Amino acid sequence: MKKLSSPRSRLAVLFVFVFALSIQFCSPTQNQVTPQEYKMPVGGVDSHVSYSDHIKPMLENSCTPCHYPEKGKKKLLNTYEAVAEDIDEIIYRVQLPSDSSEFMPYKSKKLPLSAVEIQVLKNWNDQGLGR
Numbered sequence: 001m002k003k004l005s006s007p008r009s010r011l012a013v014l015f016v017f018v019f020a021l022s023i024q025f026c027s028p029t030q031n032q033v034t035p036q037e038y039k040m041p042v043g044g045v046d047s048h049v050s051y052s053d054h055i056k057p058m059l060e061n062s063c064t065p066c067h068y069p070e071k072g073k074k075k076l077l078n079t080y081e082a083v084a085e086d087i088d089e090i091i092y093r094v095q096l097p098s099d100s101s102e103f104m105p106y107k108s109k110k111l112p113l114s115a116v117e118i119q120v121l122k123n124w125n126d127q128g129l130g131r
């Protein structure tokens with residue numbers, strides 16, 4: 001059997017390694033879970049929505065790091081008050097076509113919100129923005 005000792009095959013191994021690393025670290029959806037993996041309102045989209053149980057985990061999943069302290073250079077969306085105040089703009093932005101310059105999450109660095117997630121945001125608004 002031929003050993004992997006020639007400079008060229010070592011280079012090939014290095015290349016594959018760097019390639020694998022770049023996939024690992026440049027993937028846009030890293031650290032993001034699907035909506036099903038965090039707690040959604042029991043009983044589906046019609047049930048009661050609260051900030052702490054549903055909205056907070058949703059935004060932490062999809063709107064970090066840009067709208068959170070440390071990296072957040074944009075309007076912070078890390079508190080109940082900030083999110084409640086901006087809810088109309090949030091609902092508007094997440095429903096834009098994903099190639100719109102105003103679409104959120106910005107430049108598709110994260111997965112778009114699902115239809116269920118968008119409905120949960122609307123229900124929270126309609127139900128009076130409960131904590």
Ligand code: HEC
Nearest residue numbers: 062063064066074075086089090093102104105106109110
């Ligand atoms: C990759 C970074 C990034 C992510 C992720 C992101 N945003 Fe943004 N957001 C921006 C930038 C940059 C701006 C400012 C540019 C603009 O207004 O379009 C912005 C602006 C906004 C604004 C307007 C701010 C205002 O003054 O009212 C809202 C609302 C918003 N984002 C909501 C969201 C929501 C909701 C999510 C998650 C579903 C999200 N964003 C995810 C980068 C991001």
